[in-house]
Amino acid sequence: MPQPETSPDRLGDRDLRALPSKYYVSEGVFQREKELLFFRTWQYACHSSEVENPGDYVATDILGQNVFVVRDQDGEIRAFRNVCPHRSHKLVEGRGHTTVLVCPYHQWSFSLDGGLRRLRKTPDSQAPAAGRVCLTPVRCDRMLGFVFINLDDDAASIAETWPGVEAHILETCPEVMSYKLAEGASAVPPADVDCNWRIQVDNYLECQHCRHGHENFADMLDICNQNYTLGANHAYYFFLSAGKADNKAYPLDPEHDVMDLHFWFLFPNIGFGQFSGPGNLSLFQWLPVHTGSGIRVNASLEPAEPTDPGMKVRQALRTKWGEEVLQPEDLAFMRSVQVGMHQHTFDQGWYIVDRESQEFSEAMIRHFHQLYQARMAAPEPSAN
Amino acid sequence: MNTPQSHAAFSNAPDADLQSSFVLPAWTYTDPEIYGREKREIFYRTWHYAGHRSQLAEPGSYVTAVIADEEVVVVRGREGVLRGFFNVCQHRAHPLLKGAGQTKLIVCPYHFWTYDLDGSLRGVKKGSGMSCFDKGSAQLTPVAVEEFCGLVFVNLDADAQGLAEQVPGLEKDIRRLIPRYDEQVPMQEMAMFDGDLKAGWKVTIDNILECNHCTNAQPGSGGSDQHGELPERHLRDLVAPVRAGDQD
Ligand code: FES
Ligand code: FES
Ligand SMILES: [Fe+2]
Ligand SMILES: [Fe+2]
Numbered sequence: 001m002p003q004p005e006t007s008p009d010r011l012g013d014r015d016l017r018a019l020p021s022k023y024y025v026s027e028g029v030f031q032r033e034k035e036l037l038f039f040r041t042w043q044y045a046c047h048s049s050e051v052e053n054p055g056d057y058v059a060t061d062i063l064g065q066n067v068f069v070v071r072d073q074d075g076e077i078r079a080f081r082n083v084c085p086h087r088s089h090k091l092v093e094g095r096g097h098t099t100v101l102v103c104p105y106h107q108w109s110f111s112l113d114g115g116l117r118r119l120r121k122t123p124d125s126q127a128p129a130a131g132r133v134c135l136t137p138v139r140c141d142r143m144l145g146f147v148f149i150n151l152d153d154d155a156a157s158i159a160e161t162w163p164g165v166e167a168h169i170l171e172t173c174p175e176v177m178s179y180k181l182a183e184g185a186s187a188v189p190p191a192d193v194d195c196n197w198r199i200q201v202d203n204y205l206e207c208q209h210c211r212h213g214h215e216n217f218a219d220m221l222d223i224c225n226q227n228y229t230l231g232a233n234h235a236y237y238f239f240l241s242a243g244k245a246d247n248k249a250y251p252l253d254p255e256h257d258v259m260d261l262h263f264w265f266l267f268p269n270i271g272f273g274q275f276s277g278p279g280n281l282s283l284f285q286w287l288p289v290h291t292g293s294g295i296r297v298n299a300s301l302e303p304a305e306p307t308d309p310g311m312k313v314r315q316a317l318r319t320k321w322g323e324e325v326l327q328p329e330d331l332a333f334m335r336s337v338q339v340g341m342h343q344h345t346f347d348q349g350w351y352i353v354d355r356e357s358q359e360f361s362e363a364m365i366r367h368f369h370q371l372y373q374a375r376m377a378a379p380e381p382s383a384n
Numbered sequence: 385m386n387t388p389q390s391h392a393a394f395s396n397a398p399d400a401d402l403q404s405s406f407v408l409p410a411w412t413y414t415d416p417e418i419y420g421r422e423k424r425e426i427f428y429r430t431w432h433y434a435g436h437r438s439q440l441a442e443p444g445s446y447v448t449a450v451i452a453d454e455e456v457v458v459v460r461g462r463e464g465v466l467r468g469f470f471n472v473c474q475h476r477a478h479p480l481l482k483g484a485g486q487t488k489l490i491v492c493p494y495h496f497w498t499y500d501l502d503g504s505l506r507g508v509k510k511g512s513g514m515s516c517f518d519k520g521s522a523q524l525t526p527v528a529v530e531e532f533c534g535l536v537f538v539n540l541d542a543d544a545q546g547l548a549e550q551v552p553g554l555e556k557d558i559r560r561l562i563p564r565y566d567e568q569v570p571m572q573e574m575a576m577f578d579g580d581l582k583a584g585w586k587v588t589i590d591n592i593l594e595c596n597h598c599t600n601a602q603p604g605s606g607g608s609d610q611h612g613e614l615p616e617r618h619l620r621d622l623v624a625p626v627r628a629g630d631q632d
Contacts, residue, residue, distance in 0.1 A: 013518060021477065202476070208495045208509060333478065333494050340477030342453050344428070345470040345525040349477055352495075352508060360509060 018349035019369040024196040024341040029376075030291045036376055037268050038063050040152040042161060044270060044285045045069050047181045047299055048145050050095065051077055055112060058095045060149075063287065067138050067149055068092050070101075072112040079138040079149045080114050091135075095186070101135075110135055144169060144176060144272075146283055146299065162234050162266050169281070172262050173274050176281050179301035190287075190295040193331065195338035197269065197294040198372070200286040203334050204263075204271055205235065205364040208352065214329055216248035216321075220276060221261070226358040233371065235265045235364040241276055249325075250317040252276055256307040257314070265364065267371045277318045278311045279303045292338055413584050423452045431530065431537040431547045434458045436570045439484055440466060440536055444501065447484040449538060456527050456538050457481045459490070461501045466531065468538045469503050469524035480524075490524075499524055533558050534566065 023029050039062065046058040046069055057070040059082055066082035068091065082091050089105035092098075100117060101110040109117045114135035121127045139150040141158040143166050148158060155161070170176060193200055203209075207226065211218045221239045228237035241259035245252050252259065257277050264272040271284035285297040306312060340346055354361040412418050428451070435447035435458060446459035448471055455471040457480060471480050478494035481487065489506065490499040498507040503524035528539040530547045533555050537547050548555060559565050581588055591597075 013521060018476065206495075212496060213494070336478045337476055337494070339455075340472045340479055343470055343472045343477070344454060346472045346474075346477045349473075349475050350522060352475075 016351050016353065018351055018365070019198070019372070020348045021341045021343075021346050024198060024338070025291055027291055030288060032376060033288065034063050037372075038287070039065065040150070040155060041268055042141065042148040042150050042155070042158055042266075042270070044283060044297060044299070045079065045140075045147045045149045046095075047185070048077065048142060048147055049181050050186055051147070053097070055097045055099050056095075057092055057098065057101075059090075059092050062149070062151060065151060066090060067151075069140065069147055069149065070112055077140060077142070077147060078113065079140040079147075080135040081138060083136075084108060085116075085133050085135065086119070108133075144281070145181075145301075163232065165231070165234050165264060165266060168236065169262075169264060169272060173258070173281055175258075175279050175303070176301065178304055179279060179281060180304045182280075182300040182302040185299050188298065190297045191327070192289075192293070193286075193296050193334065194293045195334040196291055196341070197286045197288040198368075199334045199337050199341075200294060200296060201265070201269065201368060202365050203330055203337075204284070204286075205265060205368060206362045207237075207239070207359060208362070209333060211359070213333060214326060217326060219248040220244065220250075220252075223359060224357075227356075228358045228361065228364055230363065230367045233267045235367055236263070237358050237364065238262045239358075250277065250321045251314060253308065253310060253314060256311065265368065267368065268375070275318065278307065278315045407590075408586070413586055427452045427540075428454065429539070429541040429544060431532075431539045431544070431550075433535055434468070434529075434538045435484065435536050437531060437534040437536060438569055442486065444488055445484075445486050446481055447536070448481055451538075451540060454540060455479055456540070457490075458529055458536055458538060459487075459501050465502075466529050466536065467502060468527040468529040470527060470540075473497055474505065474522040474524065475508075 043062050045060045045067065050056070050058050051069055051071040054071050054073050054075060057068050059066065059068040061067060061082075067079055068082045069077060069079045071077050080091075083089070084091055084103040084105065086103065086106055086108050089103050091101055091103055091110075099112075101112065103109070106120060108119045111117050114137060116130045116133040119127060119130075119133075139153060139155055141148050141150070143158050143162075159166070207223075210221075211223055220242060222242045223239070225240035226238060228235060239261040241252075241261070243254060243259060245254055258274060258279055259276055260274075261276055262274045266272070269286045271282075271286075273282045273284065274280060275282070280300055280302055282298060282300040286294060287297065288294045302315065303311070351362040351366045352360060353363045353366060355363070432449065432451050434449040434456065439445060439447050440458065440460050443460050443462045443464060446457055448455060448457045450456075456468055457471040458466060458468045459481075460466050472478075473480055473492040473494065475492065475495060475497045478492050480490050480492055480499070488501075490501065492498075496507075496509050497505065500506050503526060505519045505522045508519070526542060528542050528544055530537050530539070532547050539547075562568075
């Protein structure tokens with residue numbers, strides 16, 4: 001895996017100043033983020049098993065731009081804008097299976113490769129020739145069985161965007177390819193998180209707050225043993241497990257479970273993580289709704305067959321802990337930070353950078369903000 | 385309701401000639417842009433009540449207060465000096481103290497940055513390979529504090545004219561009109577006029593500045609034994625229908 005070292009030797013005050021607060025509260029910034037980031041980067045759409053057979057489709061959207069993913073007759077996964085070329089009605093809703101895509105408004109029909117099949121007319125009607133009309137394709141690519149889409153037709157492929165990351169995840173979590181999408185995962189709605197999407201990412205990228213902010217989580221880890229590396233367009237960090245079957249977070253079975261924790265951040269808004277416990281890989285996608293609110297999409301993989309009779313119970317306890325302990329703890333911090341970002345006196349925070357210890361370092365946040373600013377480069381947004 | 389053609393119209397709304405003057409136009413009670421200007425020009429530059437002297441008696445005692453979108457904390461230092469700060473951590477903007485109480489240091493709950501009671505940054509959690517920065521450049525931002533008649537006020541504008549200076553003679557009047565003033569302490573129960581009035585701040589102030597409506601609208605005044613509750617309900621009944629949008 002390529003690991004360009006950005007070596008923060010002795011950073012001056014200027015290099016330690018965090019992204020200015022206006023980026024967390026401004027409506028203008030949000031509009032630019034849509035155009036410059038979210039409409040031009042790879043965004044998670046669904047898992048390939050959700051479109052397993054020809055004709056299976058899943059409708060989704062990226063900040064209001066409607067797209068659907070479908071498997072065509074030849075078994076290829078494709079994505080299209082979910083909008084009818086006739087008069088822009090939405091073509092498909094939710095998820096389902098069909099042999100032909102029929103628009104509900106005036107029944108124009110399209111084949112699974114996007115070509116127009118039929119439009120209703122009399123022999124005397126003047127209408128466009130079938131070959132002139134088709135659905136607008138959207139770039140589509142895959143990583144670890146997850147399907148991603150990109151609204152930018154000229155975007156580099158996933159392999160070029162995040163070079164080596166897929167291989168590194170497979171090398172670190174070799175079981176992943178045998179996992180399946182967790183039971184019921186398709187039905188789980190995204191979580192509402194009432195803060196700017198970057199506050200969610202910032203919070204994911206540092207564990208300075210873990211020792212006191214997630215006491216039970218910290219008990220499960222060998223908290224001094226964590227470190228990070230920065231990649232060109234991503235970051236990776238890990239925590240070694242304390243190896244405690246009984247700990248304050250949730251029970252582990254060292255014989256059947258994965259123990260160490262691994263996290264990847266793929267710029268701008270995707271995370272992959274393996275937690276301690278029954279085999280797993282979680283995908284996270286942090287998306288804005290407005291400047292001060294967002295959602296967290298989560299899709300998890302699990303072993304295709306239980307590793308042992310107790311696995312389901314341990315899985316359920318881990319999920320319960322996530323929902324009832326870890327996430328509320330983080331949410332309280334993140335909401336408060338959002339309030340703080342609105343305070344007129346708070347212009348800009350500080351990065352704590354430590355090359356030797358992930359526990360104390362915010363080098364990954366800094367890396368994220370630098371990539372972000374490069375992407376958003378252009379005149380500074382005005383405070384709003 | 386008429387919407388503003390231009391905000392210039394607003395500047396000459398209340399006429400200097402009392403015989404022919406009109407009240408402020410309705411849109412000035414609902415317009416979000418006006419509210420934005422009110423925050424900048426009025427609320428962030430004037431004195432606001434934060435707490436009573438008795439809550440800030442000991443070194444380390446503090447109270448917090450909210451002024452529109454801003455949060456401040458007032459704390460008595462070890463040497464007895466009363467100081468006020470914006471209640472926001474310089475690290476990554478988490479608010480610092482909550483409510484009121486007593487503390488030796490100001491510790492941020494997110495990553496434990498620690499500030500002295502004078503607002504200077506004392507400690508940052510760090511490991512050995514750390515890049516350091518000048519702690520002096522990350523101290524809390526001060527706000528003006530003034531004790532007036534035993535009440536502690538704050539002003540976000542650090543250069544504001546002192547409160548006592550702005551209201552010459554008021555302190556004397558208060559002490560003359562309210563006998564044994566200094567022996568009074570804050571009510572322990574809920575305050576009389578606390579809570580969400582569901583009315584804009586100007587509607588509320590307009591209402592307390594006249595008693596034209598008193599005899600009609602307050603049938604029980606004076607004679608009632610529900611004394612604590614009545615004025616508040618009265619205020620709410622009167623101002624809610626004149627509802628001025630969600631300015632509060
Ligand atoms: S809009 Fe789709 S058929 Fe008319
Ligand atoms: S936000 Fe206060 S210590 Fe990090
Ligand atoms: Fe119709
Ligand atoms: Fe956390």
